[in-house]
Amino acid sequence: MSAGAASAASPARSAPLLTVEGLQMRFGGLLAVDGIGFEVGRGEIFAIIGPNGAGKTTVFNCVSGFYRPSGGSIRLDGSEIAGRPGHRIARAGVVRTFQNIRLFRKMTAVENLLVAQHNQLDTSWLSGLLALPRFRRAEREGLARAAFWLEQVGLRAHANFEAGNLSYGQQRRLEIARCMITRPRLLLLDEPAAGLNPQETRELDQLIRRLRDEHEVSVLLIEHDMSLVMEISDRILVMEYGRPIGAGTPAEVRANPRVIKAYLGEE
């Protein structure tokens, strides 16, 4: 994973992390997503934008295993994940946040981060009951990681607050921390800037970049907030009525007449 590996012409390095091809999702007679394809490279921040009802969240739900796609393929690092159950996909390194935040509201911020490490803290119940040194060490490491991520998202001082009592922006950041603590390869962010004020959006912008730069994670995000998307995305896919209408760098997308039409309407 070091920078030196890039100089050696390893195919794994240049191959995209996530490849989606011909994705199709049908709900009864409604074709919610049709013919969507894109690639997310390693260390890339990739955004999907589009008007309401364009099918962005449906794409997300297919990638994260909430829906079993009706057609097409989704490959993570070359292996097919389409239709696999969500927890298996999560274990393969694809984790997501939700439009409506899904934290454990009655648990504290630090407990939310400890629960997310459930499998990393894999110690038997017996060693827990007897408080064996191995168990205590695992717990201590888990706590240290939780503290690290609370620091990263600026919630150190709120470690023992119940998640439900945090502000909206804090809950968003805690949800991202909960994803990151599982050491994902691909982070899916579903409208992370929704409901945030401009100041909080700027902080989020910096946080997402820092995650990519310092923690080797690729980011796939859905967003309405154009300022955030144009600012941080390497590439963008634009959807309308379940179909792709444009793709490219932020500059290319901004200049694309079909995208302008979809967003601003026609004369």
Next chain:
Amino acid sequence: MNEFLPNFLPQLTQQLINGLSLGSIYALIAIGYTMVYGIIGMINFAHGEIYMIGAYVGVVTLTALGAASGTLPLTLVLAGALVAAIVVTAAYGWTVERVAYRPLRGGPRLVPLISAIGMSIFLQNYVQLGQGARDVSVPPLLPGNLFSVEIGGFPVSLSVTRALIIGVTVVLMIALTLYIGRSRMGRACRACSEDMGMARLLGIDTDRVISFTFVLGAALAAVGGVLIGLSIGKINPFIGFVVGVKAFTAAVLGGIGSIPGAMLGGVLLGLTETFASAFLPTEYKDVVAFSLLVLVLLFRPTGLLGKPDIEKV
């Protein structure tokens, strides 16, 4: 009751002791109801029978070990009975979930309810076949009082059995609270009870958490069964029903899904029942107990410590 006034203080103290010990048993069993409900949102209708099995395992072990009690110290006999009851009954609790709940998960909610009632009928008859339908008496292992004092000329006593019931319950409640609050499995339980789908997404083996709640609930009910056997002195295959309903009432009273609620509800119900049978004709004790439930449900439908669940549909 004709000497009501001079008798009042000792009477009150004595009934407080009796009520606490009865309430402890209810609390131990109520936790099984409330934990299962908290995780899967369903009532385990076989839980009363699980308690009854715990009592039987306790009696069988006590009798077996008691035969050798000349050589074995009493504490060892008791500990052996408790451990045997916990282990065997926990296995039954695990099986109930495997047989009556897991295959039906995802179906309509009424279906596992009916299969659990079936399980309860099965277990009752199964014990009847194996052990007979008649009362089985429990060897009196703990005679006498821990202390006995006179208040205003009337005796107030704490029997060794009651002291044991209250003591064991208090220790178990503290241990449970610590375990749920601090351990990795306890965290997983709380996470599952809030959002099972999210917990699964984070890699928690939710099937194991569900099994764990059935096993833990059964283990606590088993302790309750052994203790009640010691205290009442006889058991039969039908004791699970009434006590099960009472413990369920206690869980609802305290707020179903809440562990401290089950503890509080159990103690409250035990006290109410004991005081009712002390100061009213004994037949009225159940009337008073269930009237309390009706009142709580009328004025505070989520129970004493339950919080209204706004998010869940």
